[in-house]
Amino acid sequence: MLNFAVSRIMRAFLTITICVTSVFVILRLAGDPSDILLPDDTLPEIKAEYRERWGIDRPMPEQYLRFLVAVTRGDLGVSFADGRAATIVVAEAIPNTLLLAGAALALALMIGIPLGIFAALKHNSALDRIVMSIAVLGFSIPTFFLGILLILLFALTLRWLPSSGTETWWHLVMPTLTLAAGLLGKVARFMRTAMLEVLGQSFVRTARAKGVPRLPVLLRHVFPNAAVPLLMFLGIETGLLFAGAAVTETIFAWPGVGRLLVSSAGSRDLPVIQAAILFVACVIIVCNLAVDIIHALIDPRIDTLGAKAQA
């Protein structure tokens, strides 16, 4: 088990390194931050001074080496825009993203799983089709469009909910609905498929033939087996949920990491972009790593010693 965990952690570390390096190179090829951050008729000597201050006047390999050395000390540089440590700028936004993504994840699971189970139990009925249509609508409708629709309905027409900000719990409602809609639909569909697959297994038939009532069969035999692939699926989707909140956060002026990433990319605030990408990469990798390890723990078919998986 230890070897398994170590190999996964090493792989995660390699992934982060590749990700951060790619971002570092691409950002520096994508234009000079002084052109964006300073007024467009700033004198060249003033621009040169800022470029020197930000360290982007040096050759790229030197910048990269300095960056790597600094990263080992936990220093991701200072924001070009306000001179604060990039880690602090990103850390300030993390709680908002965790709150929004956490709420969306909880909502998606609380509604998506029961819907999926219900649809599987009513397989091929009208109710199944209705539930699945709602699920397809949920993940087909673009986040941006849904967000604007909700604002038009709840903020502009009904005036029930605030359109932007984080002041109260009411501010959380529309961003959560917007962000959860896609995942909810996917969870419902995935749960339904997984349930149907397990329901058709011989051990379920056997249990029913032995006279075990329907509910215990579902709770003790079907759901735990259907939950394993769902867990794998959620590992990837949770990471994407945290990373993909950028659009929702921008629409609802929710000051999370996604919006910080968008605004920093717009202003070419390289240290902040790097720190934000590092956070997002870490979230995705940690989620996947956690799922890998949990999967290995709960599924006896996964051989953590490297032997071939049992059939």
Added chain:
Amino acid sequence: MSLNRRLFVGGAVSAPFVVTTPHAFAQTDRRPTLTVAVAELPKVLEPAMELNNVGTRVTYSVFDTVIRRDFKSQPDGGGSKLVPHLALSWEQESPRSLVVKFRNDVKFHNGDEMTSDDVAYTFREGRLWGEKAEIPGGRPFFGTLEAVEAIDKHTVRFRTRAPDVLMEQRLASWCSWIVNKRHYEQVGIDGFGKNPVGTGPYRFTRMRANEFMEFEAFDAYWMGRPTARRVTFREVPELSTRIAGLVSGEFDLITNVPPDQIQVMSSYRDVEARSVVLANSHLLTFDARGPMTSDKRIRQALAVSIDRKKLVDALWLGKATIPPSHNYPEYGQMFLEGRSLPFNPERARALLREAGYKGEPITYRTMPNYYTGALDAAQIIVEMWKAVGIDARLQVVENFAQMRAPGQQVGNNSNSTRFPDPLGAIWPSWGPASDFQTSKAFAEADAAPFNAAGRLLLGETDQAKRKALFAQMLDAYEDACPGTILYQPLETYGVKKKVNWTPYSFFFMDLRADNLSFS
């Protein structure tokens, strides 16, 4: 006690009242609050660090300048008359020395009296104009300073290295906000940026990065009690969210409304669009290093074959302004009457013939969204050029580096009027220290007559001679034609009709009592 449905519903209904009751009791000030939704908030509130549209619309309410530009001296909000502000009076002691007498009734937000020590501290070498100044962006404004000396508690002498006729303009610019010395020394530049102390009508209370900045009325303000109890600037990057929030009543004022949304605004009963033409011009640049644009006749042909009125009508609902070149009415006595930016296709064809132009391609690079409407304008201009026989090839690029990479012949840019004088506008934008000249896009030989007139203007104090030198500069610029102005764009705000507030031709948002009231 168990929680049943009735108890839960009762609790939920009463919760908002319980939560807000302390505020209701504490609330004795009956002045309204003002919430402004902006596309972006400044990162810091050190006023000289944020010399841009995003920063100055906030800092204008927190700080005061030494002298004030009275935008309201013209009905369109573009007045340029200089009036006393923190300064009671000023006197040119010698060509290189300006003595300024300050008011003695000005308090900072922390209760300190404003004295000449604060002024000298604000304009110190290490902050604004020295070789290693903390804020390099201060040098274009105050690089001429040699010393700033406190004469007595309320009198300060500004000494320059050479005669500087623009010192009053500089002291009215967005780089001359007075900061509190004691607080600045206590917290340093970074701390000050997060917790500023000025003398303006609103006192900083709190901020949350990328979310909001909140200010309360500073009732000891020397110009009188502010009309809003509290002002909050809220960052809402998405335009449709800003508009929805304005209509639903969450916001009283929103910024950055594009021209195509002006009609949308007017369709709502209690909301309206208020626009002002900015002291900023969008323009095209012609790179003298390009194979075709190295010939000034071709550059001139490019300039005279643009029908600017059509552009303004099509893209700006006819509301943007076409200035008479780099020559704006706000220059006052320096404004040159009788000039224009001509549209003359016949002249363009003649110039092209003279230059031997045979339809060789001319590369026109533009960024799609950096300047509002730039791509639409480019597509129209290419057609206008085609009509006179110019084969312009449009390339859409992502950033300035790509735009200025070898091969560019035409690009886009904007020029701001830092202060209303040619030396505060065309000279820093196109003079010897500008990017255009250092990069040779404005070739040395072409620029020589322009530079010669500009250098003379720098040292000239006689008004009539200054104006003549400006005319020479502008003639030289138009003859060399390193670029041409398209128009001055429109800045539009969405405002609740109950809010009586006038936008200015600069990015400042004036929320002082004489420009903000509520119906």
